Amino acid sequence: MPIDAQDLRVDYQADQLLEQDAPATxxxxxxxxxxxxxxxxxxxxxNAMVVAxxxxxxxxxxxxxxxxxxxxxxxIFYTNYDSRKGHEISAHPHVAVVFNWLQLQRSVRIEGRVExxxxxxxxxxxxxxxxxxxxxxxxxxxxxxxxxxxxxxxRQEEMEQRFADQEKLPKPxxxxxxxxxxxxxxxxxxxxxRLHDRLAYSRTEETSPxxxxxxxxx
Numbered sequence: 729m730p731i732d733a734q735d736l737r738v739d740y741q742a743d744q745l746l747e748q749d750a751p752a753t754x755x756x757x758x759x760x761x762x763x764x765x766x767x768x769x770x771x772x773x774x775n776a777m778v779v780a781x782x783x784x785x786x787x788x789x790x791x792x793x794x795x796x797x798x799x800x801x802x803x804i805f806y807t808n809y810d811s812r813k814g815h816e817i818s819a820h821p822h823v824a825v826v827f828n829w830l831q832l833q834r835s836v837r838i839e840g841r842v843e844x845x846x847x848x849x850x851x852x853x854x855x856x857x858x859x860x861x862x863x864x865x866x867x868x869x870x871x872x873x874x875x876x877x878x879x880x881x882x883r884q885e886e887m888e889q890r891f892a893d894q895e896k897l898p899k900p901x902x903x904x905x906x907x908x909x910x911x912x913x914x915x916x917x918x919x920x921x922r923l924h925d926r927l928a929y930s931r932t933e934e935t936s937p938x939x940x941x942x943x944x945x946x
Contacts, residue, residue: 740918745925755929781816808870833918845905
């Protein structure tokens with residue numbers, strides 16, 4: 729059945745984004761402010777972010793992952809390195825990221841290169857997760873074709889028996905963290921009549937980051 733979404737419209741009036749309310753040379757304080765506001769909103773997972781990669785043919789793929797930390801280097805998430813996104817990041821270590829906070833009529837768009845976290849940092853985070861989540865990382869051959877749900881459930885039972893006496897499991901070699909080191913961070917605030925506010929920060933230096941802020945037309 730066809731879907732007609734032509735009449736679905738929202739006139740955004742929740743807030744504004746003006747230069748006097750945004751740092752001139754560092755986007756991270758504004759990101760932190762917006763993230764805290766998203767945590768305080770009704771958003772069930774304010775740390776959900778869409779990560780887009782490209783494959784060897786230049787075809788894009790996007791999926792939702794969870795932000796786990798913002799460090800001095802960038803935005804950190806964890807995944808199975810043997811998954812599709814893991815292989816694509818290893819081959820082409822540049823991604824685009826989007827946070828979309830609908831309740832606040834805001835989004836943040838990020839572009840940057842990606843590096844693996846150290847084994848020590850990945851292990852520390854892995855062992856801080858609930859045991860069931862650790863079991864899940866051992867259970868799922870992420871992105872592989874599998875014949876049925878029953879295979880996963882059988883593997884889960886096998887891993888639960890294998891690690892029955894452990895609360896902190898060894899980290900699988902195929903699992904760990906990535907950090908997105910941003911070269912662009914754009915803040916979008918919905919405004920009335922589709923005249924939205926867009927402030928984009930571009931990194932101008934690699935070793936000692938400084939940023940240029942520009943307003944973009946909606």
